[in-house]
Amino acid sequence: MAYEPVLTRFFGGFEAQDLDHALAHGVYEGARKALAMDPAQVIETVKASGLRGRGGAGFPCGAKWGFIPKTDRPRYLLVNADESEPGTFKDRALIERDPHTLLEGTIVAAHAIGCETAYIYIRGEFAYGARVLERAIQQARARGLLGEGIFGQRGRRLEVHVHRGAGAYICGEETGLISSLEGDRGYPKLKPPFPAVEGAWRCPTIVNNVETLCNVPWVFTRGVAWYRSMGTEKSPGPKVYGLSGHVNRPGLYEGPLGLPLKELIYSDEFGGGVPGGRALKAAIPGGVSMPVLTPAEVERCRMDFESPREFDSLLGTAGVICMDETVCMVDALWNILRFFHHESCGQCTPCREGTGWIEKLVSRIEGGEGAEGDLDTLLAVAEGMCGRTICVLADAAAWPVYKGFVKKYRPEFEDHVRERRCTVRGRGA
């Protein structure tokens, strides 16, 4: 069956930045339909579609909206465009090439939760994306799609503001994002209270990923049955997959959720296999926090929210990173741990100290200075970091160690310690 791309339909160019082009292709039709329904009905429709959050956790979108309590306090919608999970680069493309669909999804979500002010929190590096969004917002305002009396409905208003971050991975975590938006360090906060109850400025707040909101309009334009015709029972709908690292054709590809990972990497329609006819050594299914898969697991893994669990991993952001046989697993893990050590916000001791400790241990092993017992220390520290911190960054740093690299490639780590040198060629090209 030929798959018809929807999320990436404008990825060929930049024309859809223009409102006229977007309107001519039916953008904002979904919002028009949703605004004719009452909020509870909108939430029910999204629940029925089974749409799950694309920001990494796969939380059901409609259920999350349904958590908004009935109060007369203001509510806020925060669009999470902080995209900084290594291996993930879909939101940037969605913003730059299809900003109006994002605004459309934002309008629907705001209507559902009864909010009049939305903020798009975009990472500081995406300066171009921020300009694109600002222009799109201006255009939409000028046509009465945003601002006062949207879609010709008197008394209904929605302001959307772009808020630029300034280089901190942790601001992608929803409570860290809220702290940052409020003008503080991007420190995550303990949950509960969950943002839906007490978020930005202590008001009910929904945080949604860019891709999640880009999915929303389709539920209304094409309907729930269409949406559910793709993917699996528990993970329906289309998905933008990222491919990076050692594949012939890295980039973004759209397909239904539940696509076999093997197909994504090897089929000519997608990744086209590993360059130079080399063998695949490992693949990370969804951003570096997610435990790595061995080639045997790649054979069996499907890209939905359930299948990777079988291999002690998770779908995450579905940004697949491929590594061929020349890659040293110790070196690759060190790179990942350096990232997390750099990005830990430092509030919790297990995370602040743990990320540094495991990075140092792996750095030592890779440099040929690992001692007997280092691997056990490494595993013990990593496991000790989990479930003891304010946010899951600590877990995200520890998983690749004890569920991924060391667990699945232990002999390679042992070789490094025994031979006191790297036993595989250096990383990459």
Added chain:
Amino acid sequence: MRPAWVEPAASNQPQRYGPRGGTAHEDVFGTERTRSAEEVPRRFSEAVRAECEEICGRYPQRRAALLPLLRVAEREFGCVDLGAMRLVAEVVDVSPAHVWGVFSFYTHYRRPGTGRHLVQVCRTLPCELRGARAVWERLRSRLGVGDGETTPDGRCTLKRVECLGSCGTAPVVQVDDDYHEGLTPEAVDRLLAGVLGA
């Protein structure tokens, strides 16, 4: 003379651990250690003041405008320095210490002493798998400076950063606001010739 309040030179940087070098927060600490440098008083023009008010009006509380106003200061003064932070503190009505505390958390604002162009080289796994190291080596040797350093003519500051969110077109280098993707050492030569006039 080195401009005031720059990142410390490599020699007095904190000892890096491990054979592969370390990570981490030397950027911020380096800035802090040298922050006793002279403070230049800063002011916004009337027009910029009005822009600041518009930005503050987007939020239920003024202090939420802190990050966006640091951006405005960065644009107006070319960097965020102590004078700029004091000014922003006054505009959003918080203490300068609060602004310093927030500013030092974020890595993306331009620090004083940054060259006219800021070259940020991604070093995270997907980029490294596709040759970021060779790109880094070429930039380092062509510019003759290391991580966090500025060329003597003040043209260019070189910095290694984590994932820029463009891994499908790795390796990636960001020069000021622009992304340069799918680079090779040869493409780095062209980039330096074109963008930097070096």
